[in-house]
Amino acid sequence: MYAVILAGGSGTRFWPKSREQLPKQLLKITGQGTMIQNTLDRMTPVIPPDNTWVITNENHALETCRQLKPMGFCPSRLIAEPVGRNTAAAIGYSARILSESDPDATMAVFPADHAITTLEAFCELLQRAKTVAKKGHLVTLGIKPLAPETGYGYIKQGQALEDGAFKVDRFVEKPDQQTAETYLKESGYYWNSGMFVWKVSTLLDEIKIHLPELHAQLDALATNTFEAKGQYPYRMLNESGRNIFSSLKSISIDYGLMEKSNNTAVLPANIGWNDVGAWTALADVSVKDSRGNVIAGNVIAVDNSESIIQGGNRLVATLGLKNMIVVDTPDALLVCPKDQAQDVKKIVEQIKLEKRPEAVTSMTEIRPWGSYTILQKDANYQVKRIEVLPGELLSLQSHHHRSEHWTIISGTAQAQVDEVSHNLTRNQSIEIPQGAKHRLVNSGESPLIIIEVQLGDKLDENDITRYEDKYGRA
The missing domain is CATH 2.60.120.10 (Jelly Rolls)
Known part of the structure; x- marks a missing residue:
C-alpha cells in the first residue's frame, strides 16, 4: 500500500503563525514534530516512508523535503504543484504518477494537517480499508460524530459490506445546528474526514467517467514531469505541464467524484481524529491546565479560563481572560474570542486587501x-x-x-x-x-x-x- 499526503493548504485560520510561505502543515502545532512530520510518522507501521508520496505547492517543496527526508522519505516522491487546483487535480495527478511504477497499487490519501491520537486503531483501520479497496470500492473513512458539528460534511451509510464497511447512501453538505443534532441522534451518519483508500486503477477509471476533462490531461501531465536537480530531486512540471495544470478546473474530489460515483464505501472510524481546523482545536488535542487553558511559550497567565494562549520569545501576560485566543509572533498579535476562531481567515483577507506582507511572510x-x-x-x-x-x-x-x-x-x-x-x-x-x-x-x-x-x-x-x-x- 502507498500513501499520498495532500500538503497544499495555506492554513489561514492558524494565522499569525501560519503564513502563505510557511503554512500550518510545516509548523509544530500539535506535537513535537511539524504536522506533516506527524502525519508521516503515524502511517509508518502500515506504510513505510519510502512508499509515501507528497503533493504540495512548489514554494513549499524544499522545506517539505528537508523536514521529511531525515524520517526516510524519498524526495523524488514529492510532487510540486505550480498552483493550487483543489483535491481532484492533486489526487488525480498523484495517482497517474504512482501508476507508472505500480499500476495495481492501493493508494491511501491523507491531509497533511490532521491529528489522530488512537494510533493502533488507525493502523488496524487502514488494513481493513485496504481489503475493502482491493474489491473495487472507493473507500472513505467516516468519523463517528461526537457532537453536532456544523463545520463538517456528513456521510450517510447504506447497505452493509464486508470488513465493517457500508455502501455510501449519500454525502451531505455541512448541516445547520438542528440537522446536525438529528444526525447525532440517529445512527449511520459520519463526519467526512477527507481520508480515502482505493486502488489506483479504480480511481483513474472513475475519474475518466466523472471528471473526463481532468482525465484527458493526466497523461500529458505525467509526460511533462521531471526531477529537479540538486540535493532534493523532487518532481515538478516543465513549462508545458505548468500551463496544463494551471488550466485545470478547481474542484474537490468529494464534489467532483465521490458524490457522483456509485462505487463508494464508508468505513466507520473511531481513531481520535481531529481536523485541527482552527485555534480552538488545540483544546481537543493539547494538554490543558486545571482551568481549561492551553498555554505554550513565554506566558504568564493569571485568573484565565478556557483560553488558548500561545506565546513566543517575548513575554505575554494575560489577566482574567475567559474563552479567548491570544497568539503572539514577532510581527503580529492575534486576540479574538474562541467562538470567532473560524473567522480568523477574515483578518487574513483584510491584510491582503491592504497589501500588507504579514499574510504572506513572517520575520x-x-x-x-x-x-x-x-x-x-x-x-x-x-x-x-x-x-x-x-x-x-x-x-x-x-x-x-x-x-x-x-x-x-x-x-x-x-x-x-x-x-x-x-x-x-x-x-x-x-x-x-x-x-x-x-x-x-x-x-x-x-x-x-x-x-x-x-x-x-x-x-x-x-x-x-x-x-x-x-x-x-x-
Missing part, C-alpha cells in the same frame, strides 16, 4: 539554502540572522543601494568578495562594500549562522543582482 523566511530572520529594521539599516545549511551557498550577487557587514556566530564560512575568498570562523567578520560581487558558502558540516547588518537607502529583496545561482534564480 523568518525560508530560502533554498536555509533561512533568515529579521531582527531589527529601520529606514536606513536592517539586522538579520542568517542560517546556511551544510553544503549550501547563496547566489553570487551584488547590491546597488546598500553595504553589508557579516559576523560569524557559529560554523565555518567561505566568503567571496569580488575576486577574493576569505575563510571565516566564529567571532570573525567581513565588510561587503556597496556594489561588490559577493557570495556566502557554508564550508563546514554544521549550520552556519551569521549576523548581517545592512546599511543603505534601499533594504528590500529587490535590490539584488544575481550573477550565478545554484537554484536557478540568476
Whole structure:
C-alpha cells in the first residue's frame, strides 16, 4: 500500500503563525514534530516512508523535503504543484504518477494537517480499508460524530459490506445546528474526514467517467514531469505541464467524484481524529491546565479560563481572560474570542486587501539554502540572522543601494568578495562594500549562522543582482 499526503493548504485560520510561505502543515502545532512530520510518522507501521508520496505547492517543496527526508522519505516522491487546483487535480495527478511504477497499487490519501491520537486503531483501520479497496470500492473513512458539528460534511451509510464497511447512501453538505443534532441522534451518519483508500486503477477509471476533462490531461501531465536537480530531486512540471495544470478546473474530489460515483464505501472510524481546523482545536488535542487553558511559550497567565494562549520569545501576560485566543509572533498579535476562531481567515483577507506582507511572510523566511530572520529594521539599516545549511551557498550577487557587514556566530564560512575568498570562523567578520560581487558558502558540516547588518537607502529583496545561482534564480 502507498500513501499520498495532500500538503497544499495555506492554513489561514492558524494565522499569525501560519503564513502563505510557511503554512500550518510545516509548523509544530500539535506535537513535537511539524504536522506533516506527524502525519508521516503515524502511517509508518502500515506504510513505510519510502512508499509515501507528497503533493504540495512548489514554494513549499524544499522545506517539505528537508523536514521529511531525515524520517526516510524519498524526495523524488514529492510532487510540486505550480498552483493550487483543489483535491481532484492533486489526487488525480498523484495517482497517474504512482501508476507508472505500480499500476495495481492501493493508494491511501491523507491531509497533511490532521491529528489522530488512537494510533493502533488507525493502523488496524487502514488494513481493513485496504481489503475493502482491493474489491473495487472507493473507500472513505467516516468519523463517528461526537457532537453536532456544523463545520463538517456528513456521510450517510447504506447497505452493509464486508470488513465493517457500508455502501455510501449519500454525502451531505455541512448541516445547520438542528440537522446536525438529528444526525447525532440517529445512527449511520459520519463526519467526512477527507481520508480515502482505493486502488489506483479504480480511481483513474472513475475519474475518466466523472471528471473526463481532468482525465484527458493526466497523461500529458505525467509526460511533462521531471526531477529537479540538486540535493532534493523532487518532481515538478516543465513549462508545458505548468500551463496544463494551471488550466485545470478547481474542484474537490468529494464534489467532483465521490458524490457522483456509485462505487463508494464508508468505513466507520473511531481513531481520535481531529481536523485541527482552527485555534480552538488545540483544546481537543493539547494538554490543558486545571482551568481549561492551553498555554505554550513565554506566558504568564493569571485568573484565565478556557483560553488558548500561545506565546513566543517575548513575554505575554494575560489577566482574567475567559474563552479567548491570544497568539503572539514577532510581527503580529492575534486576540479574538474562541467562538470567532473560524473567522480568523477574515483578518487574513483584510491584510491582503491592504497589501500588507504579514499574510504572506513572517520575520523568518525560508530560502533554498536555509533561512533568515529579521531582527531589527529601520529606514536606513536592517539586522538579520542568517542560517546556511551544510553544503549550501547563496547566489553570487551584488547590491546597488546598500553595504553589508557579516559576523560569524557559529560554523565555518567561505566568503567571496569580488575576486577574493576569505575563510571565516566564529567571532570573525567581513565588510561587503556597496556594489561588490559577493557570495556566502557554508564550508563546514554544521549550520552556519551569521549576523548581517545592512546599511543603505534601499533594504528590500529587490535590490539584488544575481550573477550565478545554484537554484536557478540568476
